[in-house]
Amino acid sequence: MLKTSIDELTVVLQATVSEKMTLENNADWQKLANEIIVEFEKTADLKNIFGERVKETSCPQGYTNGFCYGQHSFYFCIAYNESSYNMGIIVKFSAQSLAYYLKKTNQQVYSFLQTLKSDKYEFRLSRCDVDVDFMNEKFTPTQIFNDLKTEKVLVFYQKNQKNKLIFVRKHAKLQGFAINRDVPTVYVGSIASDCQLRIYDKKLEQIQQNGSKLAWVLQFDSVIRFEVALKHDLAHNITDLLLKVKNDKQLNDLVLSVFLQKFYFKRARTDKATLYTKKMQKALKGDQEYLLGHVNADNDLLQRFKYLLFSSGTISTLYKILAVYGYDDLDQALEYIKNFVQNWNVNDDCRFWLQKHADDTAETFDDFANLKQYLKEN
Known part of the structure; x- marks a missing residue:
């Protein structure tokens, strides 16, 4: 998918x-x-x-x-x-x-x-920046990086020669940022070039950052993103193309065409397209509109509440009160905190946070019960 x-x-x-x-x-x-x-x-x-x-x-x-x-x-x-x-x-x-x-x-x-x-x-x-997200697929950035590094997979771009599209080998710079044995982020091409491809574990990124697409990625077992940053002349060219697009299907096809023209992956041994390139080709030929907007989200309050629960020492302190004095005193401690919050003189940091985040947070979570669904220690 x-x-x-x-x-x-x-x-x-x-x-x-x-x-x-x-x-x-x-x-x-x-x-x-x-x-x-x-x-x-x-x-x-x-x-x-x-x-x-x-x-x-x-x-x-x-x-x-x-x-x-x-x-x-x-x-x-x-x-x-x-x-x-x-x-x-x-x-x-x-x-x-x-x-x-x-x-x-x-x-x-x-x-x-x-x-x-x-x-x-x-x-x-x-x-x-144009993206293709692969959901619930078996390939990973680590596998792709290792295949590219050992040249089991080669990168090509398509070039028009005498009114015919031909494949040309792309000798692009390869970078991978390893965490233990995994490489969750891979870069193909130079940052200074007209187009650089980034392949990364979108689900892991959103979980680690409590990102704006967290709720969306949690629906899937995996989300691997292919992202191309178009700059300079390529960005100028896509301006003209976008101004000619008439519907979502045409936009979907334009995004897929960018990937297939600039980063076409083949298996070195068989000279056949890799699974991810094949899936892009299949999507381009199909009638289904794949382009769907992501819902914007502000997860800063969620992140702060996770810190309160799992990293701040607050829960440890409350547990010590429970262990030493029992449940009635724990209730007293929680009631004391509640009253302290209600009577607290709001400082400038809190005012600034509310100005910046309050409306977007309210749009992201209907209420605390909604926010609570995402309170998991990652």
């Missing part, structure tokens, strides 16, 4: 040529940049989706003036460089902020991009 998705986006907005020709100094550019940001936030309905615009101190590298919207646990930023109009205006969606936005607007990436057209600016992607 597999599914495809687009996980992360970075959009660059550029002023039109005619607008750029009117710029005489940095002050002109800053005025124009803010006009474009206002236009974009209206077009994308950012204030209704995320909240009011506020100053962002942590801008993407090279950008000096930035804004975020609302108070959230995820990262979303619009920024420009006050002295370089050629850098344009960057709109950076993290995976969580993109999932949140698409869920709120009931869109997919292609329909979102197609709503962004404006006479005020031009745009293209500078980064786009």
